[in-house]
Amino acid sequence: MKDDPRIVVFGSGAVGCFIGGAWLAAGRKVAFLGRERVRQEIADHGLGLSDQDGWRIHLAPELVDFTTKAAALKKADIILLTVKSTGTEATAKEIARHARPGTTVISFQNGISNAETLKRLLPRFDVVQGMVPYNVVRTGAGRWHRATWGDLTAAESEATRALAARIGDRPGKLLLARDMLPVAWGKLLLNLNNAINALSGLTILEELNQRDYRRVLAAAMIETLELLQLAGIEPVATGPIPPRLLPHAIGAPDFVFRNFLLRVQKIDPKARSSMSEDLAAGRETEVDYLNGEVVKLARSLGREAPVNSHIVDLVKQAEMGINRTWSAAELRAHILEGHQVVRGFGY
Numbered sequence: 001m002k003d004d005p006r007i008v009v010f011g012s013g014a015v016g017c018f019i020g021g022a023w024l025a026a027g028r029k030v031a032f033l034g035r036e037r038v039r040q041e042i043a044d045h046g047l048g049l050s051d052q053d054g055w056r057i058h059l060a061p062e063l064v065d066f067t068t069k070a071a072a073l074k075k076a077d078i079i080l081l082t083v084k085s086t087g088t089e090a091t092a093k094e095i096a097r098h099a100r101p102g103t104t105v106i107s108f109q110n111g112i113s114n115a116e117t118l119k120r121l122l123p124r125f126d127v128v129q130g131m132v133p134y135n136v137v138r139t140g141a142g143r144w145h146r147a148t149w150g151d152l153t154a155a156e157s158e159a160t161r162a163l164a165a166r167i168g169d170r171p172g173k174l175l176l177a178r179d180m181l182p183v184a185w186g187k188l189l190l191n192l193n194n195a196i197n198a199l200s201g202l203t204i205l206e207e208l209n210q211r212d213y214r215r216v217l218a219a220a221m222i223e224t225l226e227l228l229q230l231a232g233i234e235p236v237a238t239g240p241i242p243p244r245l246l247p248h249a250i251g252a253p254d255f256v257f258r259n260f261l262l263r264v265q266k267i268d269p270k271a272r273s274s275m276s277e278d279l280a281a282g283r284e285t286e287v288d289y290l291n292g293e294v295v296k297l298a299r300s301l302g303r304e305a306p307v308n309s310h311i312v313d314l315v316k317q318a319e320m321g322i323n324r325t326w327s328a329a330e331l332r333a334h335i336l337e338g339h340q341v342v343r344g345f346g347y
Contacts, residue, residue: 004029005078009034011083012033017034025170032064034066044142046063050146052145073095074098078163081109082132085286085288096122101124104157105127107129110187110191110290112181112184112185112188128154129180131183131187133149133150134149134150135273151175152172153174153177155177155180156176182233182234187238189238192221192224197275198279199326200331204273205271207328209254214250221247231297295309314334
């Protein structure tokens with residue numbers, strides 16, 4: 001590993017621009033690989049970053065090395081892969097074609113299986129699983145805002161240890177984990193809300209302020225936790241509440257939820273899930289890599305996951321333009337009819 005490795009962010013959208021920009025601000029050598037629209041925005045306005053803790057920075061256009069050409073991967077010592085899970089195989093082909101064998105590839109993607117897919121497709125590369133806990137929203141031309149809290153995590157390796165030390169305790173700090181599977185499942189528990197938020201058509205804050213949406217989320221979480229217990233996987237907390245208590249906090253009455261969880265977990269009023277943005281733009285969503293992972297786990301155990309299966313079906317319908325949005329009461333009635341997961345909690 002070089003003293004100061006060159007990092008290329010492959011998939012420089014909201015998450016990629018925020019992480020790469022934070023690392024560039026921390027003094028790292030970062031280049032961005034993404035779409036022409038984003039390149040032009042940054043060329044015109046520079047790269048602006050902010051978070052809910054009050055951190056703000058603006059990087060002038062000449063400081064941001066942004067390209068749309070995959071040939072930039074040739075110079076990378078570390079590749080941060082931040083593309084949607086639906087694009088993993090296509091980007092793996094670009095990495096294999098252009099990057100040097102032995103290059104470290106950190107998968108900062110949603111879901112459970114992307115790192116394993118990359119290891120299969122890129123056997124000559126050093127593939128590392130990572131996790132992004134926060135939501136990033138675009139707030140204007142060339143500006144991105146971290147809308148929720150948490151720190152990046154990646155599997156511990158020689159490359160990630162050196163990288164974490166170089167970034168330090170700054171925005172974009174990197175935590176390390178020896179076993180990423182429990183970390184990934186802990187994050188996926190929270191990501192189960194992506195689909196519910198997309199089906200609501202609301203901002204995350206507006207959606208979570210309605211208990212019937214939260215009841216659906218709590219039921220999806222409990223179903224997942226039961227399957228994880230059968231599989232012998234103990235998810236790691238990626239927020240202030242232990243995973244086993246999280247659905248009960250989520251499904252609590254409005255007064256308790258608003259005065260406890262919303263006070264602890266700051267959520268930007270404008271934030272929407274990436275799946276909501278995908279539906280609005282007519283793009284394929286990542287639902288197969290989120291709720292679909294729960295369904296896949298259930299099948300591997302000889303079980304069913306009716307709550308998460310119903311959610312997957314509704315998102316697939318929404319991708320085709322059928323019943324795009326659901327009210328809280330409609331969604332609860334449709335998803336939880338006959339599938340009450342925990343007696344006494346009203347989920």
